[in-house]
Amino acid sequence: MAVIFSGIQPSGELTLGNYLGALRNFLDYQDDNECYYCIVNQHAITVPQDPKELFENTRKLAALYLAVGLDPKKVTLFVQSEVPEHAKLGWVMNTISYVGELERMTQYKDKSQKRGDSIPAGLLTYPPLMAADILLYQTNYVPVGEDQRQHMELTRDLAQRFNRVYGEVFTIPEIKTGIGGARVMSLQEPTKKMSKSDDNQLATIRLLDDEKTIVKKIKRAQTDSDNSVHYDKENKPGISNLMGIYAAITKTPYETIESEYAGKGYGVFKKDVADLIVGALVPIQTRYNELINSPELDTILDEGAAKAHEKAAKTYRQVELAMGLHRK
């Protein structure tokens, strides 16, 4: 039985990118593995958050995890800040990280650019905290979107570095990305990834968007003037992105999509993409609405935190002993 860990930040309403690149794939593991799925609120505060929104988004994210079909009897679902070992091991990982390697991270470069002279230090030290999240559970596989590959490589480097210096404590984790929708791009700037914190509302499909909104956003998605449904990421990023979404939902190869839509134009294709998205999201939204105000949600998160803490504390104790951070 392998150990699986993944986390999502409650930094806004989840997007179709979060769903196709991460959340949906979490389901594949729950029957046969030891799964830890986390709401990484300490990662979310690496950029300023409105406290009320952070609180609400944490709950919404928990409900969405369950609404997509995760079974709390099979997986451990919990909030990062409720398991103190994440921050503790995060600090340890900071001490073995090099500033140069952290500054090379694409996510840091992208997010710090928007912050002018006031770049929060937490943006730079995000990857060591992510490494701590993963390593605490002696994780074998981390299902995340393709955009997280660089952070995952750093996590592996830090685990190997620690093991080399202090002895074998950590399992070296591997990334698992999904097929097709491993990277969903912005509907308005299709060379940029779809991000839940994007201010342009037309750029993202939110998991809780209603049918009318989804149809409008797909209709207005940036494409080209070719009017030919053909996959070419370099020269036709917009239509290629919509094809990626279509392929991820239906598990259809690009060639099949191309022949199906030969001569039909973008209007027909966009309508079908919108219908597919609506079809995928409506059942999730129905279940979400049942869960969001239920006391069941708190019980699940309380039990999840206790279970996660049990495992995390064992690993952290090994770290203390290996580094001489203990007294007894």
Ligand code: AQP
């Ligand atoms: N566009 C995307 N395509 C595929 N997968 C994606 N993920 C995020 N965006 C896409 C995957 O979703 C998971 C959760 O990510 P996160 O919340 O921890 O942080 P993120 O990657 O920074 O996601 P966002 O939506 O871009 O959030 P903000 O805007 O707050 O930074 C990860 O597995 C990620 O790969």
